[in-house]
Amino acid sequence: MSEFTIRPATADDIPSIEELCLESNDIHYGYNAAVYLSAAETNKPEHTDEEYTQIFTGPDAKMFVAEVNKKIIGLADCKIYREGTFLRYPFAKLNNLVVTASMQSRGHGTKLIQTFHDWARSQGVTEYRLDVDVYNSRAKALYDRLGYQVFTHEMRVDLSNNPHT
Ligand SMILES: CC(C)(COP(=O)(O)OP(=O)(O)OC[C@H]1O[C@@H](n2cnc3c(N)ncnc32)[C@H](O)[C@@H]1OP(=O)(O)O)[C@@H](O)C(=O)NCCC(=O)NCCS
Numbered sequence: 001m002s003e004f005t006i007r008p009a010t011a012d013d014i015p016s017i018e019e020l021c022l023e024s025n026d027i028h029y030g031y032n033a034a035v036y037l038s039a040a041e042t043n044k045p046e047h048t049d050e051e052y053t054q055i056f057t058g059p060d061a062k063m064f065v066a067e068v069n070k071k072i073i074g075l076a077d078c079k080i081y082r083e084g085t086f087l088r089y090p091f092a093k094l095n096n097l098v099v100t101a102s103m104q105s106r107g108h109g110t111k112l113i114q115t116f117h118d119w120a121r122s123q124g125v126t127e128y129r130l131d132v133d134v135y136n137s138r139a140k141a142l143y144d145r146l147g148y149q150v151f152t153h154e155m156r157v158d159l160s161n162n163p164h165t
Contacts, residue, residue, distance in 0.1 A: 009063040016072040031135035074099035092120030
């Protein structure tokens with residue numbers, strides 16, 4: 001039987017984390033090649049060394065990795081935002097969620113989100129947030145099921161298509 005675990009990431013996990021992020025980049029490239037870089041075009045790591053240090057030492061950032069038989073198959077990249085001139089209370093944000101393609105649809109993504117929620121609550125936070133690409137209907141359906149509701153729309157003008165704007 002396969003052994004599934006979720007644990008906080010460590011520096012030793014960085015190569016696996018970067019690999020998963022590239023896999024996710026390629027999926028987003030598929031949604032919108034005009035905006036996102038493909039894995040082949042990506043030329044910077046997901047996080048700088050300084051950001052990784054913050055993620056591994058906390059307290060307001062955390063990465064969880066999911067393992068099957070000790071192999072990393074997913075991640076949840078989480079952060080708490082406390083500062084803001086017109087922020088009524090701090091919120092926790094799921095900045096990245098990835099489960100490798102061959103391990104999807106088995107509930108691992110849901111468990112990673114629940115781990116994010118538990119961590120956020122343990123830090124005294126009362127609101128969870130995340131961004132999802134408008135084309136990512138499968139992830140949106142998952143977030144809907146878990147109670148997420150749209151509260152903002154990020155909008156853009158692409159000047160290469162609208163040169164007179
Ligand atoms: C979004 C993502 C993280 C979801 O991960 P996942 O592990 O597939 O998520 P879950 O398995 O918990 O839920 C997804 C589906 O599995 C189903 N499921 C959950 N538990 C299950 C189980 N035990 N057995 C079978 N199916 C199950 C769910 O009903 C859901 O159904 P769907 O196929 O209609 O969506 C994953 O698809 C992914 O990494 N995508 C690429 C990157 C990405 O888009 N990330 C989100 C950025 S906002």
